[in-house]
Amino acid sequence: xxxxxxxxxxxxxxxxxxxxxxxxxxxxxxxxxxxxxxxxxxxxxxxxxxxxxxxxxxxxxxxxxxxxxxxxxxxxxxxxxxxxxxxxxxxxxxxxxxxxxxxxxxxxxxxxxxxxxxxxxxxxxxxxxxxxxxxxxxxxxxxxxxxxxxxxxxxxxxxxxxxxxxxxxxxxxxxxxxxxxxxxxxxxxxxxxxxxxxxxxxxxxxxxxxxxxxxxxxxxxxxxxxxxxxxxxxxxxxxxxxxxxxxxxxxxxxxxxxxxxxxxxxxxxxxxxxxxxxxxxxx
Amino acid sequence: xxxxxxxxxxxxxxxxxxxxxxxxxxxxxxxxxxxxxxxxxxxxxxxxxxxxxxxxxxxxxxxxxxxxxxxxxxxxxxxxxxxxxxxxxxxxxxxxxxxxxxxxxxxxxxxxxxxxxxxxxxxxxxxxxxxxxxxxxxxxxxxxxxxxxxxxxxxxxxxxxxxxxxxxxxxxxxxxxxxxxxxxxxxxxxxxxxxxxxxxxxxxxxxxxxxxxxxxxxxxxxxxxxxxxxxxxxxxxxxxxxxxxxxxxxxxxxxxxxxxxxxxxxxxxxxxxxxxxxxxxxxxxxxxxxxxx
Numbered sequence: 001x002x003x004x005x006x007x008x009x010x011x012x013x014x015x016x017x018x019x020x021x022x023x024x025x026x027x028x029x030x031x032x033x034x035x036x037x038x039x040x041x042x043x044x045x046x047x048x049x050x051x052x053x054x055x056x057x058x059x060x061x062x063x064x065x066x067x068x069x070x071x072x073x074x075x076x077x078x079x080x081x082x083x084x085x086x087x088x089x090x091x092x093x094x095x096x097x098x099x100x101x102x103x104x105x106x107x108x109x110x111x112x113x114x115x116x117x118x119x120x121x122x123x124x125x126x127x128x129x130x131x132x133x134x135x136x137x138x139x140x141x142x143x144x145x146x147x148x149x150x151x152x153x154x155x156x157x158x159x160x161x162x163x164x165x166x167x168x169x170x171x172x173x174x175x176x177x178x179x180x181x182x183x184x185x186x187x188x189x190x191x192x193x194x195x196x197x198x199x200x201x202x203x204x205x206x207x208x209x210x211x212x213x214x215x216x217x218x219x220x221x222x223x224x225x226x227x228x229x230x231x232x233x234x235x236x237x238x239x240x241x242x243x244x245x246x247x248x249x250x251x252x253x254x255x256x257x258x259x260x261x262x263x264x265x266x267x268x269x270x271x272x273x274x275x276x277x278x279x280x281x282x283x
Numbered sequence: 284x285x286x287x288x289x290x291x292x293x294x295x296x297x298x299x300x301x302x303x304x305x306x307x308x309x310x311x312x313x314x315x316x317x318x319x320x321x322x323x324x325x326x327x328x329x330x331x332x333x334x335x336x337x338x339x340x341x342x343x344x345x346x347x348x349x350x351x352x353x354x355x356x357x358x359x360x361x362x363x364x365x366x367x368x369x370x371x372x373x374x375x376x377x378x379x380x381x382x383x384x385x386x387x388x389x390x391x392x393x394x395x396x397x398x399x400x401x402x403x404x405x406x407x408x409x410x411x412x413x414x415x416x417x418x419x420x421x422x423x424x425x426x427x428x429x430x431x432x433x434x435x436x437x438x439x440x441x442x443x444x445x446x447x448x449x450x451x452x453x454x455x456x457x458x459x460x461x462x463x464x465x466x467x468x469x470x471x472x473x474x475x476x477x478x479x480x481x482x483x484x485x486x487x488x489x490x491x492x493x494x495x496x497x498x499x500x501x502x503x504x505x506x507x508x509x510x511x512x513x514x515x516x517x518x519x520x521x522x523x524x525x526x527x528x529x530x531x532x533x534x535x536x537x538x539x540x541x542x543x544x545x546x547x548x549x550x551x552x553x554x555x556x557x558x559x560x561x562x563x564x565x566x567x568x569x570x571x572x573x574x575x576x
Contacts, residue, residue, distance in 0.1 A: 087497035090425035116399040121547045131518045183493045184397035185297045211521045233430045
């Protein structure tokens with residue numbers, strides 16, 4: 001159901017993905033994608049495309065529900081991921097809801113990490129949302145198979161995601177979720193795809209206050225399914241509940257898992273400010 | 284003061300040791316560090332009342348609450364050293380900063396993708412761990428946030444990409460080896476990597492600032508442990524949370540005493556470093572420094 005739906009959105013998405021930039025003589029110079037990364041014109045056709053409008057008010061409810069479910073599944077995976085790396089939880093304030101990444105036949109993605117915004121001295125990017133990413137999740141919608149003759153209707157070969165610094169290679173399988181850090185330690189690339197397209201749903205977990213000028217605008221979660229930034233008010237509670245169910249009555253034996261949730265200090269520069277903030281919150 | 288120009292030792296997972304990276308007059312370094320820390324200690328904490336428990340507490344400069352017992356169990360810090368007017372201290376700090384920046388290039392040679400996430404640095408500050416002092420597990424990119432209640436005013440840590448440490452004295456194994464300059468215990472343990480590093484003076488350690496490299500400092504059992512801690516970081520400062528970073532080209536004087544400093548020559552320095560190491564200009568490592576695409 002979902003693959004034909006995504007296929008129907010893909011071509012339109014490619015058009016919206018890039019803005020062509022012209023030089024002073026009016027010639028096409030290069031293209032800039034939505035997150036502000038610059039591309040050579042010839043590279044556009046071998047790069048992945050990003051589908052952002054997949055659950056708009058005009059979309060059929062069945063698709064909107066599907067992507068809401070994707071968000072929920074990734075959130076449940078996050079709780080399990082935190083259990084492996086409990087010191088992650090103090091770094092999780094909000095999430096960037098997912099979008100679809102589509103790799104057409106022949107396209108690939110070179111080495112990059114997920115909190116890099118293509119900075120160089122003297123050229124500071126406007127959009128700096130990615131800098132806030134702490135970890136990311138990808139939910140895969142179709143399978144990578146060993147070789148071309150095995151390619152069935154919705155499959156592809158190639159398209160592995162490789163993490164050279166971590167020494168990890170992964171071949172996507174439908175319904176799998178992978179999670180990894182957004183920093184350089186988890187630098188990764190995607191091998192060229194044969195057949196396909198290859199579809200994944202990508203979301204990020206991040207921290208820091210809103211900074212509208214830099215493209216960071218965090219809101220409360222509502223019914224709108226877009227790729228925006230939403231707070232995660234219940235994360236601590238959900239994680240503790242998850243642990244309580246998994247380790248019924250044995251909290252003492254797993255104190256290292258709970259430790260980052262037992263805050264011993266609070267910070268807001270001065271005691272007075274904390275008192276004020278709490279009074280406002282109680283009202 | 285001498286940069287020994289040593290090779291990197293990758294301990295795994297982005298944790299890189301430069302053993303015996305630099306030489307200094309260690310007795311002078313310890314004495315000076317100790318007096319810098321003593322001079323800042325007096326105004327390190329502000330007394331107050333915990334709004335939740337009404338107990339007497341102490342608030343540190345970044346807004347964290349401590350009770351009376353725990354302030355003596357925390358490492359003491361000196362973070363104002365860069366505005367110290369003493370020329371000898373200015374020269375010494377410049378040497379340590381310049382040397383660290385050179386070792387950063389060796390770090391980037393191993394992890395070229397980290398290069399794109401280093402815009403500026405938070406210059407080092409000094410830490411003193413006394414007997415019985417330790418620091419629990421934490422990562423270097425978290426701030427104390429509670430949804431709906433506290434959005435911390437100081438979020439600079441969230442910008443950190445690569446943590447760097449210069450060790451100023453030795454950890455030893457037995458009390459027979461104690462000579463007033465060294466200490467027992469105080470190793471640096473990475474919780475998720477199972478890497479335990481035992482400090483040695485002149486060593487530089489660099490590692491990712493994120494949650495994967497969460498770490499703790501084991502208790503110092505005897506003596507005093509000294510180190511110098513800084514970060515390489517990224518992002519345009521957010522005025523809403525009072526962030527500021529000085530550009531040393533626009534403000535060379537401010538760059539001497541300010542703590543957060545842009546690294547405008549990093550691209551050129553990294554490029555020259557790679558050339559000096561004999562890398563082909565067409566190699567992947569160069570690709571990262573070269574173009575805007």
